[in-house]
Amino acid sequence: MHVAFVSFETLEHRETETNRRFRDVVEGHRDGGHDVHVFCAQFWAGEASVHEREDITYHAVSSGLEARSSFLLRLPFVLASARPDIIHANARPPGQVIAANWGSRLARCPFVLEWYGDDGVAEDRVTRWATSQPDRIVTPSELVGTWVQEIGAETEQVTPIPNQIDIERIRNVSPAEQIEVVYARRLDEGANLESLLLALAEIRQRGWKAVVIGDGPERGRYEGLASDLRIDDRVRFAGELPREERIAVYRGAHVFAQTAERCVFPTEMLWALASGCVGIVEYHADSSAHELVEGWDRGFRTTSEQELTNAIIDAGDLEYRDYDDRFATFDRSAVSDRYLELYRTLQDQSGVL
Structure with missing residues (x-):
């Protein structure tokens, strides 16, 4: 054609x-x-x-x-x-x-x-x-x-x-170390990473590790917040990473958290879900991220920090995966x-x- x-x-x-x-x-x-x-x-x-x-x-x-x-x-x-x-x-x-x-x-x-x-x-x-x-x-x-x-x-x-996304590319990348939570987005005024950091701080007594992928003007503020919440030793700010390294992190992670206030399509979340992550979305009126997890048994939609905290805990009961063929349609x-x-x-x- x-x-x-x-x-x-x-x-x-x-x-x-x-x-x-x-x-x-x-x-x-x-x-x-x-x-x-x-x-x-x-x-x-x-x-x-x-x-x-x-x-x-x-x-x-x-x-x-x-x-x-x-x-x-x-x-x-x-x-x-x-x-x-x-x-x-x-x-x-x-x-x-x-x-x-x-x-x-x-x-x-x-x-x-x-x-x-x-x-x-x-x-x-x-x-x-x-x-x-x-x-x-x-x-x-x-x-x-x-x-x-x-x-x-x-x-x-x-x-x-x-x-x-590229399913073959995902399957050709070996998983990185296993961690509990990953977040990926440009760290600007719409990132709303504080929601996730506050939720993680509520369960600081549990054994978890988290990685934040992305850079931007608000990175310093978020790093300071992690320090103030006394979880900076558990949250690694990885900065920008090439696609293969992102896939490796996703395949090693158990949960991908999407908390951004505005998102026309959650592309990074899609890569992560296809890499086996459980999806947790904080609902916002100007974000479409919830559309990816509606009606899915490995997806959570939350509307408050407490619900976000509970979802992270509940996700721990779901099996770890490093690939999910449900997303081959993407x-x-x-x-x-x-x-x-x-x-x-x-x-x-x-x-x-």
């Missing part, structure tokens, strides 16, 4: 959750043997308008990020001339949604919008208008789907498809298949063969 991906800004321009998710989707289709083209602002050196990289073809619709107007004006005609089977666009900026929609009309093909939502969902007039353009809007969770519906998208227009190939199924459904509905 010939898929045209549209993203004015790419991961090469800026590292964001949205750009990482979009790259993962692109690479998933490439790995599935599809003809993948990305239409974006130029990020490579030289005057060539087409750039081949890792079996992905990039097209410079504008000379750089400073030429947004040129990008939006040219995009519909560039897409039409490419004659793709599907056009799949990033939701930000909203102007490119409207331009990509015109491109889909000229190319006479379905239009899918990827709406990740890590920077929120704006409620301005252009964004509201953008929700009416695509044939389908893909979100990472039901939470983000609700946000998009609140600004005008129809319920049947929204399809949640989760972030992906593997890269399985997630890519869900996109492909969506594309084919839209093609059938539109009469495109």
Whole structure:
């Protein structure tokens, strides 16, 4: 299948959750043997308008990020001339949604919008208008789907498809030392690590070890809190770790605790659950993490520090695992298949063969 991906800004321009998710989707289709083209602002050196990289073809619709107007004006005609089977666009900026929609009309093909939502969902007039353009809007969770519906998208227009993980990669990494609790996230103002530290302090008399993975502006404050609570000798702040080292920690840990106040999709938690961890989620209105553990016998949803403490204790009664095949449905190939199924459904509905 010939898929045209549209993203004015790419991961090469800026590292964001949205750009990482979009790259993962692109690479998933490439790995599935599809003809993948990305239409974006130029990020490579030289005057060539087409750039081949890792079996992905990039097209410079504008000379750089400073030429947004040129990008939006040219995009519909560039897409039409490419004659793709599907056009799949990033939701930000909203102007490119409207331009990509015109491109889909000229190319006479379905239009899918990827709406990740890590920077929120704006409620301005252009964004509201953008929700009416695509044939389908893909979100990472039901939470983000609700946000998009609140600004005008129809319920049947929204399809949640989760972030992906690599099951084979997990199984190829040996577990690190066994510990009781692991937490992983950027340590910023939304991390809410204090909830976990306070819960652990309540059971300091029990034999446990915990690891905190991640760095950020609040790390010093959290390290100070662990010291004040007299658990700093039991909590190791590991900082940023590469993926293999994170997997090793997850495979050695018994519990993954998710307490962040805002999370459009709990990717690190998913890696940990597939690595055998019991999942404990502190519920927050702007976090979708609870969606991963609902109806699962190795998952706990808590709403207070006392419930969090009790969940850590109760989790101790569950068996230790270093892999859980329940989460194979989140593997890269399985997630890519869900996109492909969506594309084919839209093609059938539109009469495109």
